[in-house]
Amino acid sequence: MDPESIRTGQRVPHGGESDRDLLDFSANTNPRTPDGVGDAYAAALEASRRYPDDDYPDFRAAAAAFVGCDSERVIPTAGGLAAIRLAMEGVLEPGDEALVPYPSFGEYAREVRLQGATPRFVRYDELIDVGPTVLESCALAVVCTPNNPTGDAIDLDALAAFAARCADADTTLLVDEAFLGFTDRPSAATVDLEPVVVARSLTKLFGLPGLRAGFAVATGEQRDALATARRTWSLGTPAARVGAHCLRRDEFVRETRGRVARERERMRGALERRFDVYPSDAPYLLCDVGDRDVSTVIANARAAGVAIRDATTFRALDSHVRVAVKDRTANDRLLAALGVRDREDVGPETDP
Structure with missing residues (x-):
């Protein structure tokens, strides 16, 4: 590394919530781990x-x-x-x-x-x-x-x-x-x-x-x-x-991929009732909150016990949040925290 660049460099923001009382949707990690x-x-x-x-x-x-x-x-x-x-x-x-x-x-x-x-x-x-x-x-x-x-x-x-x-x-x-x-x-x-x-x-x-x-x-x-x-x-x-x-846990990987794909589409359908949501192949969804204040959207979610990612820290995004895709129960809590509360509106139970 270049010594002068190190002296003038800065760290960058990331997802990840230190408050253990909050359900963390700011970091895109699997809520499950393989057996063993x-x-x-x-x-x-x-x-x-x-x-x-x-x-x-x-x-x-x-x-x-x-x-x-x-x-x-x-x-x-x-x-x-x-x-x-x-x-x-x-x-x-x-x-x-x-x-x-x-x-x-x-x-x-x-x-x-x-x-x-x-x-x-x-x-x-x-x-x-x-x-x-x-x-x-x-x-x-x-x-x-x-x-x-x-x-x-x-x-x-x-x-x-x-x-x-x-x-x-x-x-x-x-x-x-x-x-x-x-x-x-x-x-x-x-x-x-x-x-x-x-x-x-x-x-x-x-x-x-x-x-x-x-x-x-x-x-x-x-x-x-x-x-x-x-x-x-x-x-x-x-x-x-x-x-x-x-x-080497092939079955765990297959189950994870299937669950994430199902839940991502279910969540996207629900979130699109309030926000513009980007198509995704990943375990997260980027949402444009429009003319809503991003900090207010984040604060309201935190008040409901859920942490989401402030995506305005990404270059060229100024009205966006990012949410992880987890399991059915956790995802329902996220949807409720963001104002999507009716389970009947977001589709039938599909997560095994």
Whole structure:
């Protein structure tokens, strides 16, 4: 990282509610965890008396099977954000430019700036259409799929075509798939091109955000560089053991995807009675509250015991909130807090 940029840098806001008395819809994490997580964590505790195996063969094998790539291409990291930083540290130098989507995850621009580089903002739904003239002037391009906070995912064929243009321009493509596991869409890890680095997070899909487990996927010299730069013992033993356990819980993943899809559509139908709601492939919905005051909408929800995300902190959004998609009971509490109270109006019970 660039020392001067660190001194002048700032942190960015995130979801996540510290008040345990509030139902937290500001962070997009699964309210459920796979069976056996507690046992896997307990078994890892005694093993934590030794340093981890820095090769992480079991974790890498589970991660590779999950996204459909060879295990040699997997680089273990302490969460998806650690994978993003690792990729940017390996590519960006002071004075470089990086294509950054907006509105999207605020950490992209922050991490670019920490390297002494400059973010060049492009609308998230226009970024993969950028041509060679722009790409040739940028060392890095960032894509988020599904995009946070809008929720829409990118077709893999379109993403692969963009990756090929990045390869021609010698531009690294960083694909953040933090929420892709909530869908059945294939990972960009299957696009085996050297400029592509995929960042994955385990902790959202498996409901363990405090565990800090994730990984990057890369190929060729890009993979070698990331593997060399990766911090030694980049995953603690509990994170590696629990992460591998979760990645192999196929039935849990299928159940989660089905529940999220059903509840997301039910919630969208209800919320559209009050707000403009963006289509989404993700475990969250972005709502434009129109001429209502965002802070009042948030305060009223908190008074009803529910925390929602102030989405005006995302670039170019000024009348928006974001809400997570959880299970049926919790989602009904959210709808009530936002003024959608009649269960008959929001559809029949479908969540098993």
